[in-house]
Amino acid sequence: MGRNPLADRPVHVVGIGLHRYQAASPTPFVELGLTAVRAALADSGLRWPDVEAAFVGSALLGMAPGRVMLSRLGATGLAIQQVENASASGSTAVALAALEVASGRSDVVLAVGVDKAEGWRVAPASAGLGNYEAGSVVPFTHFALLAEDYRHRYGTTAEQVARVAVKNHANGARNPYAQRQKVRTLDEVLSDPISGSMTRLQCCPVGEGAAAVILASDEALARFGIDPRRAPRILSSVTRSEAAYPPGTPIDATLTAQTTKLAFDDAGIAPTDLDVIEVHDAFSIEELLYLEAMGFCGPGEAGPLIEQGAFDIGGRCAVSPSGGLLAMGHPLGPTGVGQVAEVTRQLRGEAGDRQQPAARLGLTHMVGIGAVCVVHVLAAGPS
Amino acid sequence: MSATPGGIIPNGTRPVGTKLNGTRCRTCGRVATPPEPYGCEQCGALIDSLEAIEVAATGVVHSSAVVHRHHRPDPVTPFTVIEVVLDDGPALKGLLVADGEAVAIGDRVQGTVQDGRLVLEKER
């Protein structure tokens, strides 16, 4: 990896906006996306013509959703690029938007994620590689197998793993943009088995929605009179993909470990410095696996820590204060952008009853089919 | 026909001593099954550098999960998915043979391919 371009030319998040994540509905994607972008513009105080480039993250909408949606804000002729990177589509839109600003090409750039849960078409399935599964192994079983292996290795209980979902559903219940907004008891979370120890409420809902963030340079902050205290800085942005690990290597955790290590090095921080983390918790077990993989705690320690409340809002580090994929939801394109919006809200101190006290450093983490992993580290503006 | 989970294997056909088709990279030694059709995932060697080999369908249970919900009628739920690390290297996911004895992590298993699926049972 070369030099971190975000170290040379600071990139700030100056506006955030969302359309609530929800179950599939007849609402057109244009309406979902415009709701989020208009909210982000209002939050930033910027006008649409100030935006010089847009990156549109979606995985399921098909070709060319960007201009038809954004033109209804006034067709200014700005640069528009479509971004697809599976579950990490939105995160990659943010990564490219950050690079666009850091490169000096643009001073104000939009990253928007928007999606509808329809028309699934997954390229690896038609890659001609073959397997011995014949459709019997779907994602929740992949993660049920990881959960079984993890619990066997460390003696972690099914209840400790389920605590991830109890926490994230409680967080989602306080998030007006979450698809699931209901507090759940441990008994509720443990009921309704799907695969292995994974139950319905330990699997994320895939619906629809939108999330938008506006990124800006120092020059734009000065030119438009943006309050730097409301403009957290993106310290690092790292994308990696699965390598040819030796047989038996835990692939998901290893990819996350390698990606987050690079992101921490670029940002000049240690994992334990983090106050807030939005993690790819599509399945409850993932939160424990990834917290350990990123070095926030040692192997096998995440189960006891979650039981002690270390990852609650108000704990050592608030993990998935938005509700995460488990409760806020996982509409694919929006998810990674929504993580950046939540961390921005936390670092501004504007998260209301979801606020992690004195949050100064945050991380967002998404993985996508492939597998790919995209990580951002953000720091609060001057207090 | 067996009416037990999965209903995969008719009575009388048991997985014994099956070999899977595979490839081994002459450059780096990476073993793949099913056979690698494009190029070595580890070192990028061209397909000419991959030799056809037989991979023993035996190994150790790395993990397992009983699946209660499935989006298709086949396999019939509940069925058990086993992740096995083969003695020859690759890790694969397969199904516990219908009416098969439950397996635990660390158990040795043997398998065969039936209707495109690896089906596994405890090694005897």
Ligand SMILES: [Zn+2]
């Ligand atoms: Zn090779």
